[in-house]
Amino acid sequence: MSKDRTYDYVIVGAGSAGCVLAGRLSEDPSVRVALVESGPRDRRTEIRIPAAFPKLFKTPYDWDYRTTEQRALGDRELYWPRGHVLGGSSSLNAMMWVRGHRDDYDAWGEAAGPEWAYEQFVRYFQRAERWGGARGEKSVYGTLGPLHISPQRAPNATTSAFLDACRAQGLREPGELNEADHTGFAATPVTQYRGRRWSAADGYLKPAARRPNLDVYTDARVTRLDFDGTRAAGVVAAGVSAGTLRATREVILAAGAIGSPHLLQQAGIGDPDTLAAAGIDTFVASPDVGRHLQDHLSYAVTVRCPRPLSLTGADTPANLARFLLGGRGPLTSNIGEAVAFLTTRPELAAPDIELLFAPVPFVDHGLVPPTEHGFTVGVVLLQPRSAGRITPTGPGAGTRPRIDPGYLTDDADLRTLVAGVRRAEELLADPALRPLHEGPMAGYPGVVDDETLARAIRTSAQTLYHPVGTCRMGNDDGAVTDPRLRVRGTEALRVVDASVMPHITRGHTHAPTVALAEKAVELIREDARI
Numbered sequence: 001m002s003k004d005r006t007y008d009y010v011i012v013g014a015g016s017a018g019c020v021l022a023g024r025l026s027e028d029p030s031v032r033v034a035l036v037e038s039g040p041r042d043r044r045t046e047i048r049i050p051a052a053f054p055k056l057f058k059t060p061y062d063w064d065y066r067t068t069e070q071r072a073l074g075d076r077e078l079y080w081p082r083g084h085v086l087g088g089s090s091s092l093n094a095m096m097w098v099r100g101h102r103d104d105y106d107a108w109g110e111a112a113g114p115e116w117a118y119e120q121f122v123r124y125f126q127r128a129e130r131w132g133g134a135r136g137e138k139s140v141y142g143t144l145g146p147l148h149i150s151p152q153r154a155p156n157a158t159t160s161a162f163l164d165a166c167r168a169q170g171l172r173e174p175g176e177l178n179e180a181d182h183t184g185f186a187a188t189p190v191t192q193y194r195g196r197r198w199s200a201a202d203g204y205l206k207p208a209a210r211r212p213n214l215d216v217y218t219d220a221r222v223t224r225l226d227f228d229g230t231r232a233a234g235v236v237a238a239g240v241s242a243g244t245l246r247a248t249r250e251v252i253l254a255a256g257a258i259g260s261p262h263l264l265q266q267a268g269i270g271d272p273d274t275l276a277a278a279g280i281d282t283f284v285a286s287p288d289v290g291r292h293l294q295d296h297l298s299y300a301v302t303v304r305c306p307r308p309l310s311l312t313g314a315d316t317p318a319n320l321a322r323f324l325l326g327g328r329g330p331l332t333s334n335i336g337e338a339v340a341f342l343t344t345r346p347e348l349a350a351p352d353i354e355l356l357f358a359p360v361p362f363v364d365h366g367l368v369p370p371t372e373h374g375f376t377v378g379v380v381l382l383q384p385r386s387a388g389r390i391t392p393t394g395p396g397a398g399t400r401p402r403i404d405p406g407y408l409t410d411d412a413d414l415r416t417l418v419a420g421v422r423r424a425e426e427l428l429a430d431p432a433l434r435p436l437h438e439g440p441m442a443g444y445p446g447v448v449d450d451e452t453l454a455r456a457i458r459t460s461a462q463t464l465y466h467p468v469g470t471c472r473m474g475n476d477d478g479a480v481t482d483p484r485l486r487v488r489g490t491e492a493l494r495v496v497d498a499s500v501m502p503h504i505t506r507g508h509t510h511a512p513t514v515a516l517a518e519k520a521v522e523l524i525r526e527d528a529r530i
Helices: 016-025 050-056 102-112 118-128 157-168 200-208 256-266 272-277 317-326 411-428 450-460 510-529
Strands: 006-012 033-036 129-131 147-149 184-187 214-217 221-228 231-238 244-253 297-304 338-342 353-358 374-381 389-391 402-404 493-495
Touching: 006 016, 006 231, 016 033, 016 200, 016 510, 033 244, 102 118, 118 129, 118 510, 147 200, 157 184, 157 338, 157 353, 157 374, 157 411, 221 244, 221 256, 244 256, 244 510, 256 389, 297 411, 297 450, 338 411, 353 411, 374 411, 411 450
Parallel strands: 006 033, 006 244, 033 214, 129 147, 244 493
Antiparallel strands: 184 338, 221 231, 231 244, 297 374, 338 353, 353 374, 389 402
16 A cells, blocks of 8 residues: 555545546546445455345444334334445445336436436446446446356245236236336346446455555544535545545545544534534535435334245255355345235326335344245335435444434325335235245234224334435535535545435335446546546
8 A cells, every 4th residue: 555645645444436436537647546444354255145134234334323213104214224344335235126117217317417327327337347247239337347147046945926917917027127117116226246246346346455555444433524614625534544535636524424424524524503503613504415315214024934945944054065165055045035026006107106026034134044934015105205315423433323214204205104014915916926925924914904904114214224315416506516526515526325316216226326427427437527
């Protein structure tokens, strides 16, 4: 590692976006790049084993956040895992590569300009992708990118039954899940290579690791953004011998939907009243920092399986050996093996519910290994009307932010979830699935009236791990970042992560975050030439 602590770009956060930025920007040997990650390196074995990702929760590889008490969810505080390691949440997630719907990006285009709309944005997915499955003439995937995307290697028998039930119920079967309109059902493409997890760090960072113009700092917590007037000049980081890393061109925040607004607020960039209440002086008044927090809320329809077909008990020594020797067997499962994207009302043009099939009782984030066979259909609210907020609790980056997702504060969201559960129950009643389950498990009460079901949702719904929107981009003056992702009111400071998304997508957030970062690299290079 270089002794010189002056760089062209200092990137904060080595998650899905930060790895893309560091890998791409350091392709130019004339550019010096520092990547600062507060977590450790990604050397733990469970990171490589797809089915083992719940074993990473509540460890040093996880930020282990909790929300405030959610009034509409029985005053519960919800656990929010977030990656605290090279690769960020792409080293802890369920590896589902789901771009979302065309309408998601057209809505981004309305907020931030046509260059963010689907037709112009889709190429950034393809730039990232290296498809490892059969490729037809109309395949939507890229083939030369750094991220390996592949079909499931060993899908469970109950997953096949779920897909059969979707087919029998007349649901649409897209040619590819990631085509422009993903309405319908499919097995889930995964970020895996030869059966092992392939994170953003694997794809973008490791090929760049030996470049002399890239320094990667791990176990290095950024404690302050350093400014020269309104220009971002660097960062101060604990765990770095020199303390300060200088940036001659830009500081880029890629710390995620929680970390990026928190760092801005600690620097005095935010709502003046909110900052004052936390004992922080205002540097730049930007009231929307931390606002517009959206997340996918999920309710688990979990049922008992009378036959030993599920992944319960799959972590045997024999299966571990199959995985370690050849990347085969049930431990290659990403748990979320299949999906169905549906509308709950006929007037909708795009899905508002996702049914996510897991061939195991996935209870309490998988933290408690199941002892019975069963499977889960997660009912996911794709387009929540409710929104929340990230706020500081005091001065100093070491303080934990207050996370209030505002779940179900709009009653329409609860009605949509109830309708989504009814669609899941229709699939469970189909002859393809009906013989494989007998009775409800965990927080699912079985087929009950709407009022009883609504109570069950309030008492057991959980996050699907997709927070976005807290540094939203837009053409309006109230947006935290402009369409080029630059922080308004400052110079040489940019945010590149899920926090800039003006609207949550109808899918999972890893793929759009990677594509967003690929586009950001173009914007950064263009601005450097001006």
